[in-house]
Amino acid sequence: MTDLTRLTLAAARAGLKSKDFTSLELTDAYLKAIEAANPKLNAYVAVTGEQARNMAKASDAKLQAGQGGALEGVPLGIKDLFATKGVHTQAASHILDGFKPEYESTVTSNLWRDGAVMLGKLNMDEFAMGSSNETSYYGPVINPWRAEGSNAQLVPGGSSGGSAAAVAAWLCAGATATDTGGSIRQPAAFTGTVGIKPTYGRCSRWGVVAFASSLDQAGPIARTVEDNAILLASMAGFDPKDSTSVELAVPDFAAAVERGVKGLVIGIPKEYRMDGMPAEIEALWQQGIAWLKAEGAEIRDISLPHTKYALPAYYIVAPAEASSNLARYDGVKYGLRVTGKDITDMYELTRAKGFGAEVRRRLMIGTYVLSAGYYDAYYVRAQKIRTLIKRDFELAFAAGVDTILTPATPSAAFGIGDEDMNADPVKMYLNDVFTVTVNMAGLPGIAVPAGKDAGGLPLGLQLIGKPFDEETLFAAARVIERSAATDFSPKPWW
Amino acid sequence: MSIDAATVKRIGRLARIRVEENEVEKYQGELNAMLGFVEQLNEVDVTGVEAMTSVTPMTLRRREDVITDGGYAERIVANAPLSEDNFFMVPKVVE
Numbered sequence: 001m002t003d004l005t006r007l008t009l010a011a012a013r014a015g016l017k018s019k020d021f022t023s024l025e026l027t028d029a030y031l032k033a034i035e036a037a038n039p040k041l042n043a044y045v046a047v048t049g050e051q052a053r054n055m056a057k058a059s060d061a062k063l064q065a066g067q068g069g070a071l072e073g074v075p076l077g078i079k080d081l082f083a084t085k086g087v088h089t090q091a092a093s094h095i096l097d098g099f100k101p102e103y104e105s106t107v108t109s110n111l112w113r114d115g116a117v118m119l120g121k122l123n124m125d126e127f128a129m130g131s132s133n134e135t136s137y138y139g140p141v142i143n144p145w146r147a148e149g150s151n152a153q154l155v156p157g158g159s160s161g162g163s164a165a166a167v168a169a170w171l172c173a174g175a176t177a178t179d180t181g182g183s184i185r186q187p188a189a190f191t192g193t194v195g196i197k198p199t200y201g202r203c204s205r206w207g208v209v210a211f212a213s214s215l216d217q218a219g220p221i222a223r224t225v226e227d228n229a230i231l232l233a234s235m236a237g238f239d240p241k242d243s244t245s246v247e248l249a250v251p252d253f254a255a256a257v258e259r260g261v262k263g264l265v266i267g268i269p270k271e272y273r274m275d276g277m278p279a280e281i282e283a284l285w286q287q288g289i290a291w292l293k294a295e296g297a298e299i300r301d302i303s304l305p306h307t308k309y310a311l312p313a314y315y316i317v318a319p320a321e322a323s324s325n326l327a328r329y330d331g332v333k334y335g336l337r338v339t340g341k342d343i344t345d346m347y348e349l350t351r352a353k354g355f356g357a358e359v360r361r362r363l364m365i366g367t368y369v370l371s372a373g374y375y376d377a378y379y380v381r382a383q384k385i386r387t388l389i390k391r392d393f394e395l396a397f398a399a400g401v402d403t404i405l406t407p408a409t410p411s412a413a414f415g416i417g418d419e420d421m422n423a424d425p426v427k428m429y430l431n432d433v434f435t436v437t438v439n440m441a442g443l444p445g446i447a448v449p450a451g452k453d454a455g456g457l458p459l460g461l462q463l464i465g466k467p468f469d470e471e472t473l474f475a476a477a478r479v480i481e482r483s484a485a486t487d488f489s490p491k492p493w494w
Numbered sequence: 495m496s497i498d499a500a501t502v503k504r505i506g507r508l509a510r511i512r513v514e515e516n517e518v519e520k521y522q523g524e525l526n527a528m529l530g531f532v533e534q535l536n537e538v539d540v541t542g543v544e545a546m547t548s549v550t551p552m553t554l555r556r557r558e559d560v561i562t563d564g565g566y567a568e569r570i571v572a573n574a575p576l577s578e579d580n581f582f583m584v585p586k587v588v589e
Contacts, residue, residue: 102569201550214549243554312532323509330510332582334573343585344510352512360511364521365528367509368497378532383545385538390546425524426531442549467550 004029005170009074009227012173016063016073023063023073026173027056027117030075034119034171040494043156043166045080045138046088047120055117062115071234072115077172079163080121081128082108082218083207087118091209092136093126095354096335105207106239107176107218114234119172123162126356127326128183128211131431133161134416135358143191143413144169144490147455151493154413154457157187157431163221164191168490174222174231178208180215181314182409182435185447188221189408189460192449192488194228194477195221197435199468200442201246203232204239212321213244215314215439223488225448225478229253232470248468256471257478262296264472267401271307272434274410281407281459284451288405288461291483292476302401304392309385310437311429316369316382317440322359323366329354361425390441397466403476406434408447408460434462444470448477449488458488497525 004026007015015021031049038044052075059073083089083101090096104112112118125135132155133141141161143154145168156165160177164187167175177184179197188195196219203218210216220231233253239245268289273282293299331337331350338349355363369378396404410433414421421428438445443464450461461480465473497505502521506513513521567580576583 099573102566102572199550201552240555240557244548244550244552246550246552306538309535309538312535315528316532316535327510331575332584335575337575339585343587346585347510348506348512351510352514355511361521361524361528363509363511364502364505365525368501368505368525371505371508380545381535381538381540382532383547384540384543385535386546386549387543388538388540390549424527426527429531440549 005033007173008224009173009222009230010224013071013074013230019063023056023059023117024053026073027052027075027119030119030172037169037171037494041142041144041165041169042139043123043141043162043169043171044077044120045092045123045162048087048118051087052117052119059115059117069114070230071111073117074115074173075117075119076111077119077122077163077166077175078108079160079176079178080124081178081209082176083209084108084118084121088121089209091127092124092138093354093359094137094336094356095329095351099334103207106204106241107208107235110234110237111176116234122166122175125159125161126359127209127322128159128178128180129322129358129362130158131182131186131428132421133158135356137356140416141165142416144494145191145413145457146493147457150455153416155190155416157190157413159183160187160221164188164193164195167191167193167221167223169494174220174227176218176235177221178216178218179439180211180318181439182432184219184221185435185445185460185462186409186431188447189449189458190413192458192490193221193223194225194446194448194481195219196228196232196446196470196473197438197444198232198236198470199444201244202236202468202470204237204242204245206239206241210325212318213325214321215318225474225481226254226257228446229257229474246468251471253470253474256474259471259475260295261292261476261479264297264402264476265400266292266297266299266476267302267396267404268299269302269304269307269404269406271304272406274433277410280453281410284459284461285405285407288450288480291480292405294483295479300401302396302404304396304437306385306388306392307437310389310440311433313382313385313389314436314440315429316378317386319362319366320370320379321366323363323370326359326363386440389437393441393443402466403472404464406462406464408434408462410434412453412455412457412459438464443467444473446473446477448480449486450480450484451486497522497529
């Protein structure tokens with residue numbers, strides 16, 4: 001039998017339906033692969049083998065009877081940010097030690113409703129704060145990719161680094177992820193996988209550990225554009241329990257994948273041509289333009305003048321919201337408690353010990369920009385700039401642009417423990433320079449692998465869409481995927 | 495604007511994060527680096543611009559003010575580091 005773990009999600013689903021193999025066989029193949037790879041890649045922080053096999057058996061019974069949902073029997077990995085009933089849910093933080101929720105997030109509930117099987121919980125940057133998966137309490141995830149002729153360990157990106165690495169290394173058929181500033185798209189680009197951040201409001205945030213509530217959005221990471229479309233269709237949908245969930249029918253995303261780009265207007269924003277951008281990123285972008293043009297799209301130069309202010313504005317808005325959201329971790333309701341001489345002492349010691357350095361830094365800056373006397377100068381100004389960033393996109397779309405093509409990241413994956421980035425947090429933040437605008441404006445964005453750098457590492461392109469027009473993104477991303485016709489499989493060393 | 499050592503300690507108290515004496519300088523450097531990075535926002539003319547309150551054009555849904563959930567205190571305290579009779583236990587707060 002061929003290696004079942006290598007199948008795309010769509011192929012696995014088809015094979016299950018036609019009874020070429022059972023969900024238990026597929027699930028066991030993934031569990032075996034995880035057992036072998038995880039000591040080296042550190043993608044999973046908890047493996048739920050018994051639960052997975054039980055879910056698989058239940059799916060097999062349905063499949064045998066010719067029943068079952070859209071994902072019946074398909075094994076998935078779940079980012080540690082999603083609440084899963086009775087199962088490890090810690091946002092990869094020390095402060096949530098031992099937390100096992102009494103409830104299930106809406107997104108994962110939707111996946112189980114459709115028959116998916118949970119393999120375990122995936123590593124991530126602590127509270128989704130990071131771009132390299134190095135801020136996790138459980139240690140960094142290692143990228144399954146290595147540069148040609150090198151055995152140096154690379155980061156998988158972040159914050160959904162465990163999701164991206166697990167998908168790339170065939171440790172699940174697809175994964176859930178979340179994106180606050182680029183946390184789906186940047187790791188997808190670093191691992192040669194596909195990831196979409198849907199429009200804000202498309203997926204329910206209920207039961208997803210909050211980081212920055214006005215920016216957070218769940219989405220899938222998978223090996224192909226089609227797999228993303230299938231997963232998003234199950235994850236998305238209106239939820240009365242999330243007040244920002246949008247009451248819109250979920251389109252048949254998979255039906256849009258092969259729609260093509262003929263007649264579409266693709267915007268190319270000049271502000272994304274950054275100073276010092278590597279020549280191979282520029283070349284990749286030009287290649288993407290050529291592919292879309294060859295398939296009948298019209299290419300149009302556009303301007304999004306406030307682009308450069310998105311990242312600094314994000315580093316006010318996101319920490320401010322985080323400082324409020326993370327106030328709940330106080331050693332009383334769940335997780336870690338460090339006892340002190342009185343209650344305030346307990347709060348301060350618990351939070352100093354429970355949060356890692358990056359989280360503490362962001363909570364400190366968030367507290368500062370919201371404090372008396374600084375609120376208008378920082379927070380209100382940043383929210384005004386956010387209005388301008390969104391307006392830039394609205395004007396482009398109103399002028400007839402259907403989707404916008406940009407690079408996904410300013411570079412390929414970098415090394416674990418990169419000295420430059422560790423010495424200067426702002427350098428690390430620049431990883432999100434192309435993706436963060438999309439969160440600030442609440443738009444959908446997809447990252448799709450499009451080429452490789454000189455060292456053979458994957459590079460991605462990003463497509464940005466109109467609100468609730470993920471379908472056009474799937475169609476355009478599929479054209480890039482098909483035109484690239486490149487094998488984005490890492491060479492197994494683990 | 496630049497943050498001094500006293501401000502670092504004050505933010506630590508507001509954020510309820512213990513800042514040890516030997517950590518002040520590191521925090522000070524990092525926070526000032528972040529404030530330096532966001533300083534460029536002052537270049538932008540925001541006259542007459544509304545601050546964003548919702549990224550999607552929607553009004554917040556309302557519902558009837560009725561009880562729709564609850565009645566399971568034992569599940570609420572199930573993850574507490576310390577609880578008794580379905581109450582969260584904390585150090586004494588009133589003398």
